[in-house]
Amino acid sequence: MIDIIKNRLKQGYRTSKFPDEDPGLPERFRGRPVIRPELCSAGCTACVDACPTLAIGKQGDGSQSDGKQGPLALDLGRCLFCNECTAACPEGAVAFTKDHRLAASRRDDLIVTSDEAKLAESLGDEMRRLFGRSLKLRQVSAGGCSACEAELTALGNVVFDLGRFGIQFVASPRHADGLVITGPVTRNMSEALRIAYEAVPPPRLVLAVGACGISGGPFIGSEDHLGDAAAVVPVDLFIPGCPPHPVTILDGLLRLLGRLKRG
Amino acid sequence: MSPTSRFASIRNGESLDFSKIPVVPIEDFRSAVLKMAAANHRLCALLCSGKDGRPPGSLLAVLADDTGGKLYLAASQPVAGYPSLTPDLTQAHLFEREIYEGSGVLPEGHPWLKPVRRVSADKVAFFQEQGAEVHEVAVGPIHAGIIEPGHFRFQCHGETVHHLEIQLGYQHRGAERLLREGPDRRSLAVAEAICGDTAIGHAWAHCAVREALAGATLSLRAEALRAVVLEVERLANHIGDLGAISNDIGYLPATAYFGRMRGDFLNMLMTVSGNRYGKSMLKLGGVAFDLPAEMRSSMIETIKRSVRHLAEVGDMFFGEPSVISRLEDTGTVSRKICDDLGLVGVCARATGADRDVRQDHPFGLYRFRHIPVIKLDSGDVFARAMVRFLEAQRSLEFLSALIANLSEGSAASPCGAPAANHLAVSLVEGWRGEVCHVAKTGRDGKYEWYKVVDPSFHNWMALAMALRGGEISDFPLCNKSFNLSYAGHDL
Numbered sequence: 001m002i003d004i005i006k007n008r009l010k011q012g013y014r015t016s017k018f019p020d021e022d023p024g025l026p027e028r029f030r031g032r033p034v035i036r037p038e039l040c041s042a043g044c045t046a047c048v049d050a051c052p053t054l055a056i057g058k059q060g061d062g063s064q065s066d067g068k069q070g071p072l073a074l075d076l077g078r079c080l081f082c083n084e085c086t087a088a089c090p091e092g093a094v095a096f097t098k099d100h101r102l103a104a105s106r107r108d109d110l111i112v113t114s115d116e117a118k119l120a121e122s123l124g125d126e127m128r129r130l131f132g133r134s135l136k137l138r139q140v141s142a143g144g145c146s147a148c149e150a151e152l153t154a155l156g157n158v159v160f161d162l163g164r165f166g167i168q169f170v171a172s173p174r175h176a177d178g179l180v181i182t183g184p185v186t187r188n189m190s191e192a193l194r195i196a197y198e199a200v201p202p203p204r205l206v207l208a209v210g211a212c213g214i215s216g217g218p219f220i221g222s223e224d225h226l227g228d229a230a231a232v233v234p235v236d237l238f239i240p241g242c243p244p245h246p247v248t249i250l251d252g253l254l255r256l257l258g259r260l261k262r263g
Numbered sequence: 264m265s266p267t268s269r270f271a272s273i274r275n276g277e278s279l280d281f282s283k284i285p286v287v288p289i290e291d292f293r294s295a296v297l298k299m300a301a302a303n304h305r306l307c308a309l310l311c312s313g314k315d316g317r318p319p320g321s322l323l324a325v326l327a328d329d330t331g332g333k334l335y336l337a338a339s340q341p342v343a344g345y346p347s348l349t350p351d352l353t354q355a356h357l358f359e360r361e362i363y364e365g366s367g368v369l370p371e372g373h374p375w376l377k378p379v380r381r382v383s384a385d386k387v388a389f390f391q392e393q394g395a396e397v398h399e400v401a402v403g404p405i406h407a408g409i410i411e412p413g414h415f416r417f418q419c420h421g422e423t424v425h426h427l428e429i430q431l432g433y434q435h436r437g438a439e440r441l442l443r444e445g446p447d448r449r450s451l452a453v454a455e456a457i458c459g460d461t462a463i464g465h466a467w468a469h470c471a472v473r474e475a476l477a478g479a480t481l482s483l484r485a486e487a488l489r490a491v492v493l494e495v496e497r498l499a500n501h502i503g504d505l506g507a508i509s510n511d512i513g514y515l516p517a518t519a520y521f522g523r524m525r526g527d528f529l530n531m532l533m534t535v536s537g538n539r540y541g542k543s544m545l546k547l548g549g550v551a552f553d554l555p556a557e558m559r560s561s562m563i564e565t566i567k568r569s570v571r572h573l574a575e576v577g578d579m580f581f582g583e584p585s586v587i588s589r590l591e592d593t594g595t596v597s598r599k600i601c602d603d604l605g606l607v608g609v610c611a612r613a614t615g616a617d618r619d620v621r622q623d624h625p626f627g628l629y630r631f632r633h634i635p636v637i638k639l640d641s642g643d644v645f646a647r648a649m650v651r652f653l654e655a656q657r658s659l660e661f662l663s664a665l666i667a668n669l670s671e672g673s674a675a676s677p678c679g680a681p682a683a684n685h686l687a688v689s690l691v692e693g694w695r696g697e698v699c700h701v702a703k704t705g706r707d708g709k710y711e712w713y714k715v716v717d718p719s720f721h722n723w724m725a726l727a728m729a730l731r732g733g734e735i736s737d738f739p740l741c742n743k744s745f746n747l748s749y750a751g752h753d754l
């Protein structure tokens with residue numbers, strides 16, 4: 001027992017000061033990308049050709065085609081933050097910043113064309129009254145590779161300590177206010193996911209976490225999955241990344257609950 | 264005639280002209296594989312060229328000689344069916360189910376020819392025990408925690424488990440098929456997402472087959488940097504698993520501290536590669552990010568601190584008699600089962616098997632720098648936890664020596680196009696165990712076959728065996744002590 005107490009004293013206090021302070025991410029962390037259209041030369045498709053998921057295109061509207069004409073657009077929902085485009089671009093027209101804020105309320109808000117960010121919006125008053133101070137979530141992995149799942153688990157550790165915000169992952173969908181879905185929704189999980197969704201009493205929330213859950217990610221186009229979480233259930237919050245950093249997830253959750261000021 | 268004469272041999276990470284691989288009638292193939300297995304060669308992979316459920320197809324076996332450091336390859340002439348290997352060679356059981364599911368080539372007489380990944384379309388009955396007091400417990404595919412899906416079907420008598428059948432496949436995303444469409448610009452991203460906690464292990468195995476096919480060579484620095492991140496990945500996972508095991512037995516201080524330390528290593532990967540799982544760290548020909556001097560010194564500081572913290576928390580955890588009594592004799596797997604099933608990695612070493620790709624088939628930097636193999640022989644949850652703890656310590660020692668003496672050179676060298684009609688095999692000791700990738704190119708240099716064997720593929724059956732005769736309430740703890748990958752198995 002005495003050893004346990006000694007060890008406890010040595011461990012100290014480890015919980016992160018986020019969101020009151022900057023999360024202090026390292027230099028090489030790749031958060032929100034910015035696009036400088038003025039630097040992009042017409043006819044160059046270096047980034048488009050390098051991207052593993054066709055996340056970046058010159059269609060201007062971010063429609064996932066291999067667009068070669070028009071203004072540059074990057075779809076955060078498909079992006080793996082792999083850096084191939086930045087490495088390929090001779091002009092520096094695409095760059096990743098350390099900004100961890102990536103979550104959005106609408107799929108279209110994930111299309112980046114400049115340095116502007118369309119951040120997640122807060123729920124309406126009634127939903128906020130219900131969930132604002134106590135939100136119970138059920139996680140369903142439907143083809144996630146375990147990286148997104150691991151970051152969701154990490155939210156519960158002493159550093160991120162999700163519980164201090166009144167947010168908790170629960171074992172049964174019947175005890176939950178919403179689902180957190182990871183993975184491209186494999187055919188083999190689609191039925192179980194639907195059943196889990198039906199089991200959550202309405203009003204309910206759905207969060208799609210990670211590139212796979214938003215767009216299929218690296219598995220885009222495979223016939224063994226349905227493509228994304230929104231193909232099966234309506235999604236209220238999209239949290240991009242491969243996987244998203246825990247503070248990116250936390251930021252999205254707190255914005256959804258209206259607990260972060262704008263910016 | 265010695266059994267090896269029917270095989271071509273290569274070393275880990277090499278490629279060869281496919282025409283050098285002997286193609287023999289199926290009877291000869293079968294008997295040669297059995298003879299090799301009887302002479303202690305391990306089945307790393309068994310695959311079939313047939314696709315889309317349309318036989319015929321030819322079989323290809325990759326067998327490892329762990330003491331001689333060689334890999335043996337042989338192929339059969341195309342067949343639509345053949346006498347199953349499984350009744351004589353248990354190691355083949357899941358490979359043959361996979362072959363039947365993928366190619367339609369029938370392993371006749373296979374004792375349990377159920378689908379591996381086609382779960383919803385094709386619901387097959389579970390093995391069922393009959394008897395007045397026997398009952399069945401079904402769990403999954405969705406489980407209580409934040410965890411991947413899979414179905415567990417227990418046949419119990421009271422608390423005692425007589426049989427556990429594990430039905431996976433829910434995570435099947437088509438990873439192998441997407442890889443087979445390559446090599447293309449997404450191949451590496453798919454490899455990294457086969458199993459997210461082993462992003463580096465799978466990325467390395469993928470790059471190594473691709474580099475072998477292109478005949479590319481890496482600088483010593485690139486090899487060293489790959490080894491650095493592979494060991495950091497091992498540390499994050501081994502320490503995380505110790506935390507998960509302490510959580511399952513309700514020893515929460517250790518859960519919190521191990522959990523926090525796991526984060527230190529994920530953060531180390533993020534400092535180096537920008538991603539907590541090291542995704543995008545590897546690239547063909549080397550690594551995408553170098554280690555500048557300041558980063559090296561801060562890593563050495565973190566490692567020094569971790570050596571101390573790991574010892575303190577480990578001593579606290581393993582020094583607690585109630586912890587030991589909970590872990591000992593729970594979920595035991597014997598050495599015989601290990602060899603019958605061809606287990607790999609931590610699970611194998613916990614039964615006393617001296618089996619580690621870093622030692623037996625050294626790749627990359629491990630050809631020059633050795634890391635001691637840890638083995639224990641009790642085969643229980645305790646052994647699996649202790650092997651992790653000791654291996655984490657060895658990894659820390661290895662890392663501090665390696666980072667302090669990084670050789671100069673470029674972090675990446677060019678990697679050309681893959682040679683046509685070649686086959687390459689790469690084994691990497693990921694934190695769970697042997698990650699195996701096999702690729703064969705066709706005439707156009709594109710892949711014709713791409714096979715991925717995650718260590719979990721060999722090891723899931725061991726979890727079922729560990730439960731036999733145990734109590735069903737031990738399942739969560741046993742499961743954590745294996746911590747196998749669903750996505751890595753389901754592909």
Ligand code: SF4
Pocket residue numbers: 050051052053054055056074078079080081082083084085086
């Ligand atoms: S960082 Fe995103 S947009 Fe750029 S190449 Fe990678 S996946 Fe494509």
